[in-house]
Amino acid sequence: MNIPNHLRAPLIWITILAAGLIWLFLPLAMQPYWILVFGAVLAIGLGIIGLSVHRQRRLRRLSTDVQLSAMRELPVVLIVGPYAAAAFPRSAQDGVLRREGHAVWLLVKTPEELAATMSMVKESHGRFPDAALMPVLAEGNPDDAVMRREFTQWRRALEETSRNRACVLPCYPAIYACLGARDSGSDKSSWFGDVIDMSIVTPSMDNARQRLQMIRRQLDQSSLTSSQPGRLTRDALGQSVLDWLEDTALLSSIAPLANTAPFALHGLLLADIGYTPTRAGSWTRWLVRKTGLQPPATSIVSEPLPLPEVIPMRVAQTKEYRRIASRHATQHAVAAMAVVLAASFFASGWKNSQMVERIASDLKTYWDTPDEQFNAKRELLGVLRGEYAEVQQYAKGGVPVGLGWGLYKGGELQSALERAIAAYRPPPVVLTLDSLSLFDSGKTSLKAGASQKLQDALKLILSNPDKRILIAGHTDNIGSSDANLKLSEARAKAIRDWFVAESSLPVTLFAIQGYGDTRPLASNRDAAGRARNRRVEITLVPDVKSH
Template sequence: MTGYPYRTLFVWIAALALFWLGACSPWSSAWNIGLATAVGLVACVALVMATRRIRARRAASRQVLAAINGALQALPGDTRRNTPLVLTVGESTGVLAQAFENNVVQITDAAIWVRVDEPARLKHIANALKRWRDGQGPDAVAYLVDADSAVDDAAFAAATQQWRTAVDEASRAVGYALPVCVAVYVAEVEAAQQACPWFGASGTLPPALNTLADQVCAATLAHARWVPHEARTRWAHHVARLDAAARWATADLLPGLADTKRGTRPINMAAFGLTMVRGTPTSASLVGRYVGAITGLAQPLPSGTPARLPLPDALLPGIAPQQMRRVLPRALAHAFVALTVALCAATAASAWQNRELIARVQADVTRYEAIPPANDAARVDALAAIKRDRDELERYARMGVPPRLGLGFYRAGARLPAINTLIASYQPPAPPPSMIELDSLSLFKTGSAVLNPGSNRVMFGALEMIKAHPNKRVLVAGHTDSVGSPAFNRKLSEARAASVRNWLADASGIPLSQFAIQGYGDTRPKASNDTDAGRAANRRVEITLIPDCRDARNSDSPKGQPACSFE
């Protein structure tokens, strides 16, 4: 793998996010569907952008790679890794045209120089060359500057900043700060007679850029020892121009490249050098005005044709070759980081949902236990919630814990036996009595149908029963023992039933139409009338709840008419 797998990583991250939303998310289904849709859209946009970037990189670097392959075809196979590879930038119609002519690649004894005419293509070509070299990116970027071609301060500063931004984008594309060497060419008519060396520094530049001019001046003066005696006067003129050009570069050129006020990273300035080439200096250029102001030297008349600019091989020895940077370990590390983040999110979601599950089960149990047995309807509702919890826990025990509750945090299964015990302990309340029997001796005197004073305390139980079932009719039946004539006993039992009925109707507020009375006399004994105990048991009033079986058209039946037949 030679290129960073952006698309594969995007798909991996999207798959992790979708899995988390589908299996681990604690949010509602609506939220999960909405977020999953958003993740899918973001992933599609990222894939489209990555595909466009790959196509743009291929289109921008296709010509360069073809030229490099053609130029290196006859060289050994390890040349691409052992020979320094330098991206060369600058003014395409000026300095680059003079250095490369019509070539895209120039091979010297020191390096392979690759021409880049447009700032926007620099990052694509740098990334493509890194892939071409199997993970070893370009070793440096050489910025070639023709000092005598710059005549406008604003245009020169804009061009410098444009290349400064392009170098920063290329550094981000390859994953490291590209070393930058700045090569300045100073035109001089008299330089045609000899090849001028490079003066400057390579490797580590001094923090104060203005000291570079002093170094250049010292180097040019030291070189004067090797200049023939008859040419030293002319060389002194060269020294003055080189010194002035170096001070112009350190005052106007290098600060623009080192500018970090526009959101770019500090540039990795690795080398700086000047050389004098045959050309036509002009007093209208920036460096010409600077040289004229400092030295007072007049510009010589144009003579000859401009020579081909030499590439700055002398600036490369201080720049260390780039190491091979494999993208697979970095991509695997990023994929592992995404997996770790997903696992942490899944763990947090599992812990939170397990806490919520246990809290919900405990709240249902607490609510059930707090309801008194008398309120059976509320207890049944609370018990239904506990049964739903029981069914859920049993399903987990039978089919496995889902991922959203797994990851070692599931503890609700231990509560299942206690929940089953609680459900089994539920006992429905006893059904309310459908009949209450009252002792006639506690209500009436012998042979009387008038309620005794204080007898209402005996009938409170019957009153509560009637109020609890307002939708049922009430049958009040009177019974006597066998003492006396049957006719008298039947009439007495019916009168006693009427007295009890009247009191219950007044006390409960229920209309008399809801009551029915019946006098049975001694026809339905409970015990033998031969003994005192048996006769006492037979003297009674029975209050019974019965369904209302009257037809609606009989709602105007006379008071006291039996609700149904009891014979």
């Protein structure tokens, strides 16, 4: 599939960013294993790079002659704008047409002639012209304000016409300047910027200022790859021409004209023609005023402006242009993968820190909560168990992309959660019975009717087979402490014996303890307080071995 050049970079970025970052917006439970996402991003990026490298190698094997043979006729290029006449000889016989290189060039002197010229080409070739070249002479006029006005007048005149609005004519402004004396024995000009390629039917998304930056990069690259003083001077002067265009706002007058129907800006060119076609003009004056430097002195040559190469291909672009596009695809792929990695590392670090902070806070709250706060302790235990299940799932099923990339801290938290959960001891169950409802005063034998009250306690014991039973007897302070201590222990033993006899439970499951009057619940100064203190407490304690 042939994807337009201006869509390749956005598609590369969208594809790689979607493959690497869309998962971060899903809940952790729905995110894939981070290694899989990393592999997908790496595979897509390497695939794009591999295709770009393969394309460059294939382009090296293509022959420009073979590509040119695909053309059955030469393209027609109109030369337009206020300085179009400078590209043609002054002879009246040959003043409107040039056949040079792989194209036919036609002069359009005024905006009014444009419609008639396009119609003439349509009748003779069966199609409208293929492109338009708009010369811009750096020395075209001593006053840059006059130059701006000339391009503006052309644009306004075009806007007033309505013919041929349906035809889109690719337009290439070309800046002509003398950046250095022509090399000895050479009559070729040096060109920078875009190539006039007939196969590009979709205009570039870049505006004139962005095309200008592309020429700057080409000049910088030329300076880096050449050590010849003349080349360095040429490249520096080329940069100054571009500065002049922006500083004098000429670019702001040229670009609108190049985008006025039927024109559509497709590229921008800079030509070092090696001689001065006219006397010193706006650029020289600007350069002297800004830097105090003079362009190289050359003799004025009265000859038509040189014309750029035209690639009359309809099936493929130029090799060099496509190599540049392939290199750009590789650069975009690498940059997009770097963004994915940086964003993923940042997101993973942030989410890991949140998880560590959350679990560490829950663990601290759990350990700081006293065991006596049964309900709060039990609720916190449920939270820790949920977090333990979460980190255990990651350990078994893989770390999600939002926590991965080598930053996952769940392993350390898992062991801390295990220790906290293992240390939990359920609170004991305590059942308190009134001693006088079970025993007569001062007696250790169960009285009639006591069995009914002990049945409820037995049911509770049988429903908790994993618990051990502590039976503790308590008395008031009536009588001696030794007698009360023996009385309380004897009553606890009597209750234990009843449980064993009624349920066949092993006696080793029970523990008895007599406290006498040492642990009162209330004051023994009144009858109500003494009644509360005369009690038997049956406590169900978790069995350590079964926990």
